[in-house]
Amino acid sequence: MDTVQKAFGNRLRELRQEQCLTQEELSHRAGLNRTYIGDIERGEKNLTLASIEKLARVLGVKIRDFFDWEYLFSNILTINIQTESHQNPVLHSGRGGWH
Numbered sequence: 001m002d003t004v005q006k007a008f009g010n011r012l013r014e015l016r017q018e019q020c021l022t023q024e025e026l027s028h029r030a031g032l033n034r035t036y037i038g039d040i041e042r043g044e045k046n047l048t049l050a051s052i053e054k055l056a057r058v059l060g061v062k063i064r065d066f067f068d069w070e071y072l073f074s075n076i077l078t079i080n081i082q083t084e085s086h087q088n089p090v091l092h093s094g095r096g097g098w099h
Contacts, residue, residue, distance in 0.1 A: 006043030011066055013041045015059050030054040 016026050023041070027034040031054060039045040056063045
């Protein structure tokens with residue numbers, strides 16, 4: 001999963017929740033499929049510029065608001081740290097040796 005896509009999805013979720021919208025409400029207003037919104041928020045879909053424009057219009061934000069680089073950068077760092085901790089679990093010794 002692309003960390004930029006995941007960070008974008010987190011930002012979309014944040015903006016949607018600030019508007020007190022469900023994924024279904026957002027998708028209906030933007031003319032997009034509800035499952036597509038969920039996929040975007042989980043970082044599983046790569047959006048087109050047209051979709052980003054639709055989402056920005058419905059949320060009442062500028063396209064650039066999705067790309068708050070300070071937010072995205074800190075979010076990417078968090079995602080990378082979480083991914084690395086799952087890929088490289090800390091080894092510990094207990095009965096029976098190292099695990």
